[in-house]
Amino acid sequence: MDNATAVRNATGSATAVRPGEAPAVHAAEIEETDGFHLVIDALKLNGIDTIFAVPGIPITDLARKAQAAGIRVISFRHEQSAGYAASIAGFLTQKPGVCLTVSAPGFLNGLTALANATTNCFPMIQISGSSEREVIDLQQGDYEEMDQLAIAKPLAKAAFRVLHAEDIGVGIARAIRAAVSGRPGGVYLDLPAKLFPQVMDAATGASTLIKVVDPAPRQIPSREAVDRALALLKGAKKPLIILGKGAAYAQEDAAIRALVEKTGIPYLPMSMAKGLLPDTHEQSAAAARSFVLPEADVVVLIGARLNWLLSHGKGKTWGGKSPTAWGGQRYIQIDISPQEADSNVRIDAPVIGDIGSCVSALLAGVGASWPKPPAEWLGAIAERRNRNVAKMAETLAKNPTPMNFHSALNVVRDIVKANPDAYFVNEGANALDFTRSIVDMVKPRKRLDVGTWGVMGIGMGFSIAAAVVGGQQVIAVEGDSAFGFSGMEVETICRYNLPVCVVILNNNGVYRGNEVNPTGGADPHPLGFVKAASYEKLMEAFGGVGVRVTTPAELRAAMDEALRSKRPTLVNALIDEGAGTESGRISNLNPVSKKKS
Numbered sequence: 001m002d003n004a005t006a007v008r009n010a011t012g013s014a015t016a017v018r019p020g021e022a023p024a025v026h027a028a029e030i031e032e033t034d035g036f037h038l039v040i041d042a043l044k045l046n047g048i049d050t051i052f053a054v055p056g057i058p059i060t061d062l063a064r065k066a067q068a069a070g071i072r073v074i075s076f077r078h079e080q081s082a083g084y085a086a087s088i089a090g091f092l093t094q095k096p097g098v099c100l101t102v103s104a105p106g107f108l109n110g111l112t113a114l115a116n117a118t119t120n121c122f123p124m125i126q127i128s129g130s131s132e133r134e135v136i137d138l139q140q141g142d143y144e145e146m147d148q149l150a151i152a153k154p155l156a157k158a159a160f161r162v163l164h165a166e167d168i169g170v171g172i173a174r175a176i177r178a179a180v181s182g183r184p185g186g187v188y189l190d191l192p193a194k195l196f197p198q199v200m201d202a203a204t205g206a207s208t209l210i211k212v213v214d215p216a217p218r219q220i221p222s223r224e225a226v227d228r229a230l231a232l233l234k235g236a237k238k239p240l241i242i243l244g245k246g247a248a249y250a251q252e253d254a255a256i257r258a259l260v261e262k263t264g265i266p267y268l269p270m271s272m273a274k275g276l277l278p279d280t281h282e283q284s285a286a287a288a289r290s291f292v293l294p295e296a297d298v299v300v301l302i303g304a305r306l307n308w309l310l311s312h313g314k315g316k317t318w319g320g321k322s323p324t325a326w327g328g329q330r331y332i333q334i335d336i337s338p339q340e341a342d343s344n345v346r347i348d349a350p351v352i353g354d355i356g357s358c359v360s361a362l363l364a365g366v367g368a369s370w371p372k373p374p375a376e377w378l379g380a381i382a383e384r385r386n387r388n389v390a391k392m393a394e395t396l397a398k399n400p401t402p403m404n405f406h407s408a409l410n411v412v413r414d415i416v417k418a419n420p421d422a423y424f425v426n427e428g429a430n431a432l433d434f435t436r437s438i439v440d441m442v443k444p445r446k447r448l449d450v451g452t453w454g455v456m457g458i459g460m461g462f463s464i465a466a467a468v469v470g471g472q473q474v475i476a477v478e479g480d481s482a483f484g485f486s487g488m489e490v491e492t493i494c495r496y497n498l499p500v501c502v503v504i505l506n507n508n509g510v511y512r513g514n515e516v517n518p519t520g521g522a523d524p525h526p527l528g529f530v531k532a533a534s535y536e537k538l539m540e541a542f543g544g545v546g547v548r549v550t551t552p553a554e555l556r557a558a559m560d561e562a563l564r565s566k567r568p569t570l571v572n573a574l575i576d577e578g579a580g581t582e583s584g585r586i587s588n589l590n591p592v593s594k595k596k597s
């Protein structure tokens, strides 16, 4: 049918319409719909009420009409931020976050976020417009020509393309199921430009839409798996529970807390699982992390993978410390993905199912006679924890000039403690690592950070999404380098008047800002930025509040006012440019040449 689009009239017979041509109107047609409206109706039918977008060819009118239809359309300055926003909205709500991008370059900009969502197990759908299939496939040089589906496939949990309006309902249903069922992930949905103006009668169109029933069905673990796990756990002398962001995602907070408390087992939260139980909980072993990991004999992983963040269960260490041999632990792993077990070391007792069902099944086997962990184990952890906490308190009490990470974060710690409902976004290297151990979280799913990849650039996208779908104040603590990746989105924050307080820990560079060009040449050092840059003016440029601070007292006053006023605020906290180590706590991953340059 050469360069034409099949459309259907009220009788269901197909006619051909060339691009730009209005479809023939038949007297019998009462009401028509088109591809634009079918996409919107399918999303709405499935409870998708927000889209994170960067409008342009060919999805401009989709964004416009989605807003007109009552979907909240949050329009960004760059697709990567829109994608990060969608992915964290998915994490917070268990509904796929939807990101809308234009073809080729916009698609590629969003793809980093889609890949990051897949890596982090966040449910997200990137819907991208694309160019003419026929021209792309013959590589004839179309506007923004790219075989987007092929490129997205290896980076997404699933990828689909819809060519005909009558398939939109199925396409969106498949995308939703793929994003949220089993292990959640990023899904790509390719919608070529020619799909949107395809017309069909409204009643037929409506009948093609699918409301997905039970999109993330419970998966019940087998009795044998649960019994095997309980038997292993019961015999443990040094048990440890590790809570990962899968546990936070599952929204089974009460069951998880009951399991931890009824067994009396110490637990370690991974970064985004902080607050699942309050960090102040007496069973938290966070402040004894490097002690409990090698020492534990039976480890229960709940929604956490034995990846690099847990040194693959093999005891590689970080931060230049001498290698601590660990390994030989026995593992119980609760996960929805049956393929996760044995990915790094042997898993003795995999418990496969959704976290709620698995934890409840284990809990049912933990009666009043359940043996509490041996006192020596708990005592050794308490001793190590108390020592680390006391050392930390000493460091935080100092008030050096200039301000450093610790004296600034001491203020942030107090303010987060006083505002437990606020979302807390965090990225950087030192700005991430210091903050993670200094700032306690007391509520689940409040701490949102760089996740599995340690990705920089999530800051403003995550902040915007948290404010939009969470409806709460957001505090974002950013390294000055990290902020640069998404800084332009402060315009978006101001445009939507969101209660976001960005705090930049500004030490003039990547890791720190005091290195100089060894050649003595005019170029700055590759890790250095403009000294004492006025980031606060960026927020002022768009009508928000910008504050420049150099002392903890000024930082406290600025943050207090931001949270009181709820206005978009950027606090530029100038700290010691020599503060900060290479790559923060993971310097072992950053090879350094021994040869003098």
Ligand code: FYN
Residues within 6 Å of the ligand: 271, 286, 287, 288, 289, 290, 291, 308, 309, 310, 318, 388, 389, 392, 428, 429, 432, 433, 436, 437, 438, 450, 451, 453, 454, 455, 582, 583, 584, 585, 586
């Ligand atoms: C933790 N700690 C504490 C507390 N909480 N001390 C006192 N009080 C409290 N509340 C201690 C903890 O016991 C550790 O000391 C130390 O602080 C650090 O804790 P952390 O951060 O939990 O542990 P660690 O070893 O750094 O964790 C490893 C890691 C982590 C890989 C999981 O570094 C991480 O999540 N890194 C992400 C890095 C990243 O993605 N960066 C972005 C790219 S940056 P000890 O027990 O004495 O060791 C590009 O360059």
Ligand code: ADP
Residues within 6 Å of the ligand: 119, 120, 121, 183, 184, 243, 244, 245, 246, 247, 249, 250, 270, 271, 272, 273, 302, 303, 304, 305, 306, 307, 309, 334, 335, 336, 337, 340, 353, 354, 355, 356, 451, 452
């Ligand atoms: P962390 O980085 O915090 O350790 P990971 O992202 O490595 O966490 O691990 C999350 C794990 O949680 C993944 O293996 C994923 O399959 C699992 N998961 C996610 N949602 C659920 C769920 N509802 N039930 C069970 N497991 C889940």
